[in-house]
Amino acid sequence: MLRAAGVGIGDEVVVPAFGNVEIAEAVTTVGAMPVFADIDPVTYGLSPAAVADALTPRSAAVVAVHRFGRPADLARLRTVGQRHGLLVLEHHEGSAPRDDIARRRERAAFLDARLTGVATPDGAAGHTYEQYVVRVPGNGRPDRDAFARAVRARGVECSVPVKTPVHRLPGFRRCVSLPETERAADETLALPVHAALTKRDMQRMASACNALGGLLQPAS
Structure with missing residues (x-):
């Protein structure tokens, strides 16, 4: 995709650092330099403002990643691209049949309505819930990891x-x-919403999370 767009040696490509190492690797493969910009904390996609701040005279393209099935803010990223003469390329993570997406959305809605103590994902139009990603409150990675161990137990x-x-x-x-990006890496946790889960599975998940959620408070 990058080669087809004419991106090559001497160019810079703005990419996210929140996962997707394969995109940075693809940029280096064509001889260009990956430049990392921060993400939007709601979409987990590139922040248009951060992209604008990361641009230099060598910037040639931006790769917008749609994370966890939640669409990135493509309209605003394209506005930045048009303003600065950049290509805006898209990368989607995975795909699934329509029936599977519908079932994932049902399970996501169930968790949205019942989870307490964790921040549930933004249910924007078009979200396919490739992953159902919550944020665990508290003091970052140590509390998130402790929460994950307790939920698995x-x-x-x-x-x-x-x-x-x-x-x-x-x-x-x-x-x-x-x-x-750093905050999201420290606080996010993906819970399952795949089609094989039963209602009892979903109820057990909500109960397990709610028994822990809210107990972790930020340090004063």
């Missing part, structure tokens, strides 16, 4: 969606300030 599967942001990985380390 109650028989509920969960996963950390982004363990290490790309700008912290060997080969891509950058001295750049990405506070929302």
